[in-house]
Structure formats: C-alpha cells, structure tokens
Amino acid sequence: MSVTGTSFGSGDADETVRVRFMVNGRKTVCEVAPRDTLLDCLRDRLELTGTHAGCEMGTCAACLVQLDGRAVHACLMFAVQADGARIDTIEGLTESGAIADLQAEFHRRNALQCGFCTPGMLISAHELLSHNAVPSRETIRDALSGNYCRCTGYEAIVDAIAAVAAARAARKTRDHSS
C-alpha cells in the first residue's frame, strides 16, 4: 500500500506500507508498519545503527538525523511520514566527510565518555555550524540543550565545537586571502 490512497483505518498490526526515501544519498525502499518510527526503520531494517535508540520519547536526542537538511529526532516521527524525504544519518555524514573535522576534534579532546550521545551531539553541532559560522559558547550550549550526555560534562564538547568553528573560520579567511 502507498502512503497516499483511500482512507483505511483498520489499525491491523500486520498492515504494512511501502516507503521510498533517499537515505545517505541512496534511493531506498522499505516496507514498514505505520507504527514503525524512522528510528526503528533506520536501525532494524537498514542496519544503520549509528542512530542510537535512547529514550524513544524525544528527550535524549541520541537519535538525531538530518531530514531534508534539518536535525530531527528519528524517534519522534514514523517512517511513513518520511516518505519522499532525504535522510542523512551519522553514517552518511561520516562517509561524505562533512563532519570529519568535528569527529577528529571530539576524538582529540576526548569529548565523550561512553559515546552513546555522540552521534546526536555531532548532528546538533553540524546543524549549528551550518547556520552560525562562529557561535559563542553560550550559543553552542543552547544548541546542545536538547542533547543529554550523562557520563561526562559538556565542557570538552563545547570546546571541541568552538575549536572547529574557529578552525573553519580561519581556513575560510586563508582561502580568501590566498
């Protein structure tokens, strides 16, 4: 069954819907139950387990992905809602190199302990730096306010993001002046 069609409201547990979307640049078709979240679909069907399942109620942000270029909680939408959308997960952003400098800086500064929250942190940081080239520490903290890290402080994480912002800005200035 496609996502648009005649009204059907049986609510049967075995009902499935075919969803088509672009995941990490690849056309993807997935047969899902309407109640499967995007998180379920990414992890269980597409085996993209870099998107972490934490609270599953929009509180921890370990499940952030980019939907049409914007950070969203994969646990707060159903896969059927994403039909036709472009989704980039932490795996896609890693492959493309878009966040390589952020990842290196997190690693260098040990801006993580268990690492469970890290994919979500990186997605939030990536979105922040794409809108705000050199954010203040206060702005960085605000951007991370929805991401919970329960085993380290946030200090090294904020440091890492600030360092990447400064390095990107310096590189840009260098490129312009050369």
Add this chain to the structure above:
Amino acid sequence: MKARAFSYLRARTTEEALAAHGQQGEDARFIAGGQSLVPTLALRLQAPKLLIDITHIAELRGVRREGEFLRIGALTRHCETLSEPLIGEFAPLLRAAAPFIAHPAIRNRGTLGGSIALADPASEFPAVVLALDAEIEIVGFAGHRRVRAADFFVGLFETALAPGELVTAVHVPLFKANQKIAFDELARRRGDYALVGCGMIATLDGAKIETIRIAFFAVGNVPTRARHAEDVLNGQALDAAAIATAQAALGQDIAPPESDEVPSAMRLHLARVLLGRLLGRIGEGA
C-alpha cells in the same frame, strides 16, 4: 516503547483530511509535526486507529498579509517562525517566544497550528496569541470560521475545536510602529517547561502606555490575561511606581495551582518578578 498499531493516511487536501476523520470518528488523530503527539503514542497514553498526516496540505502552509492581519499557516514550523521575515516584521512577539520552545531539533518539526490545537497550559504560543488578540482559523464540515484567542482556550488541553475540526491558520493583527513587545520565561533548565512565562504587547503614546495586553502561561489550566495589572498600567507612564502597582495587582489575575514542586505562592512570586522585568524592558526607551 512502541505505539499501538494504527493505519496511516497522508491527506492532500483539508477536505480529504476531514472526510477521513469523519469516517473514522473518535479513533482518528491528525498529525503534523508530531512532537507532542508521538511521545503520547509511544507511551500509549493515546491509541488511535488512524493517523491522518496533514503536513502535505498546501492550504495550511505559508505566511502572508491579509488586510490588517498576518495570516500564518498552521503548518509553519517553529524554526520558520524564527526565520520568516514577515513574522519578524509583523508578529515579533511570536519570533521572541519561539527560541524558548523546547530545543532546536523539536523546533525543526513542531508547528504553530499543532501548538495552538494542543493547548498545553505550559506552552508559549497559546499565551502569545492571547496577548496578540489573534484569531484562530478553523475548518470543519461546516466550512471555515475564525475564533478569537480569548474564546479558543477553554480548559486544560481543551479548546473551541469540535471533534474532527482542524486549525488552518492564525491571524495576527499587524505590529505597529508605536508598539513594543516583550517575552520571557523562567525554567529550571533551558528548554524545559516553564515554571512561569509571559508575553506582552504595549501600544505607546509617547512616554505613556496607551494600552497593554499581558498574557501568562504555566500559571493555570489555560493561558491567562493579567487584566488587573493591565488596568493599572493603561494610560500611565511606565515608571517604577506603576510597575510595582501592576506587580501587586497580579495577585488578582492569577491563582497558580498548588503543587509539591512549585507551591502556588512561589509561582505567583516568580510571575511578579517576570512581570517587573518585562515591563522594565518595555519601559527602556519608551
């Protein structure tokens, strides 16, 4: 954590959405941004048999001037409230409130219409539209109607929406050159639900307040106008004495419920603090 099984319909028009709801009755829910609805489904606080996705209905999108109002489509996302120039120019109180709503990723999905229709007593936009004397545009089988914000929020999570009706837009009176706005809230942590919050819009006559509209949220079951505080300010110069009088009068406007975490007296105290701060901001350069 998994929602009960349901069926899903992506509606293309309001007619299609209304018809599907009509057919399914009480077992249907509309979904837009879903940032409040999806957690309640995951926790099984609700278990509809049909979810009707309204996010692809063109009529519910867009921001435009219509006479003396700015029509803001129900599907306007909170992040768009922050970026849309027309909202910044003609409805700056909405813009001022938007950064306080949850966190960036939630603001990327949550919608104005959803926030209004849910009518969470601790959420920002219901109080803002009340302060702005905005009108809520609704569609149902009988056609479109507009309800003033003052008549829209009727109880705890209860609105003037009849079952199966949809919020289609919010109409905000255009912001004028002699007006000033202020918004703030007090929360234990950034992005948490407010302990108390307030939005206000003042029409100034030189150094005097001609009229002011003040709305509080998280102080009771519905967003609440501070009419006594407004009355003592209308027609007055906004000096320290006027602010103190307004803060005293606030006790007649709100009666926060008792709770173990936040006693009523504490919430009233915080509301007075907030009122003083925001009036101070209105007074700066007035």
